[in-house]
Amino acid sequence: MPASPAAPGSTALGEPRSDAGRRRAGRPVGGVLDKAGITAAALKLIEKKGYDGLTMAALARSLNVAPSALYNHMESKRDVLLLVEDHLAALVDVSAFGAEPWEEAVRKWAWSYRDVFSRHTPLIPVIAVLPVTDAPQTLAMYETVSAGFRDAGFPEERIVSSIVALESFIFGSAYDVTAPADIFDSGSMAEATPSFTGAVRSLAAQGHERPADVAFSLGLEALIAGLGALRGA
């Protein structure tokens, strides 16, 4: 474990090569550029500037290092995204599996999963195609969830498909959270689309603060009920 948490301040790299006198500075400061350090810097950058601000140059700058230095530790920017993804996977709440009934455990897991990634939707295309081998925390999440399904009485050959179905719904719903409020405004086509326009108005009249939550709850409860019926079959 090389990484001490922060301890970055002292270094001030970027020494000119000549001037051999004060060589204190250029040395490999323990662990700022290891995976934990890169992940932490990337997360801080994302938080402050969003995913558009997450460039290799900006990441390097936040680590007081030249952009090319990052490539001694990562093969590509995708690796940085993987690191971030795996970090986030550890934030998903799986604690209810083994402690509460299956339905409630799935419910808590799904809401938590959606909430975490709704703030990181640019990662979704990455996750969806990500071999779990490269993401230990993500794999750990799957293990806990799988065990929960098995213990709830799911036939083994249906467990993965059920989880995938839930995950697909969760990823799609994460996008939904970020959609603008007026996404369903049919504008000038309103008269040409009476059923849809009416349905949109009728939903709006309900005055929900977060319409995305209504759809998510509706779909999630349907999935829990439908998938739950597979137990013991």
Add this chain to the structure above:
Amino acid sequence: MPASPAAPGSTALGEPRSDAGRRRAGRPVGGVLDKAGITAAALKLIEKKGYDGLTMAALARSLNVAPSALYNHMESKRDVLLLVEDHLAALVDVSAFGAEPWEEAVRKWAWSYRDVFSRHTPLIPVIAVLPVTDAPQTLAMYETVSAGFRDAGFPEERIVSSIVALESFIFGSAYDVTAPADIFDSGSMAEATPSFTGAVRSLAAQGHERPADVAFSLGLEALIAGLGALRGA
């Protein structure tokens, strides 16, 4: 229903024909650079080179035009993607609404929707945040589907949320189709994740040709059953 199958494809697309002496002089060739022409060229490019090959430069080249010329017709590359998205929306099969029972109509719509966009996953982040105003064919799809839900007895204020829930599942599942076969290979962590590894093996032993279809079917049937129960409530 405005959902006519194809766009007004009247204009001959940007075939590489004008190679004759008129290198100079961008005379306004009638309609090659209108929305239909741009859409057709973009689709052809995507088909041949994938979304990585869809650059403004390549698109312009396939239309025998300078890249900057595109900006007389579109504000940004995003507009090109919107055009493509809306074209694809017209390919989604909504014909069963009004002709078959609600369950079967939803089933056909959902499979078709997923199949179309599983070949165009880079559009998903665009669609998910796309105001429908800018996409008439997409809006037409929503109108048909909404009418189908209304006629099936759904309370008006639940229609949009139900569609959104289904769509979220569809988008997530579209990614799933593109995932590599070995995505769940837990590699060196296999012994540390017995439940998950066992579940993966057990699914693999079933020998499904398209595992993504199993998960999609499972989730879709659960959603149809769960959402269907809202009718008349």
Add this chain to the structure above:
DNA sequence: TCTCGTAAATGAATGGCATTCATTTAGTGG
């Protein structure tokens, strides 16, 4: 104590990208 191998950092390319802009072109309506 010296020397050398190596891991890690440097900065200067490279090539690709979307987008902008001043300018030019060619049809069209008066």
Add this chain to the structure above:
DNA sequence: CCACTAAATGAATGCCATTCATTTACGAGA
């Protein structure tokens, strides 16, 4: 025939990820 305007041009601009030859500094072995 002229003026207006829509549309095309190509030469920037600025940003980006990534590569590479070179340099630096530490530590292991002599």
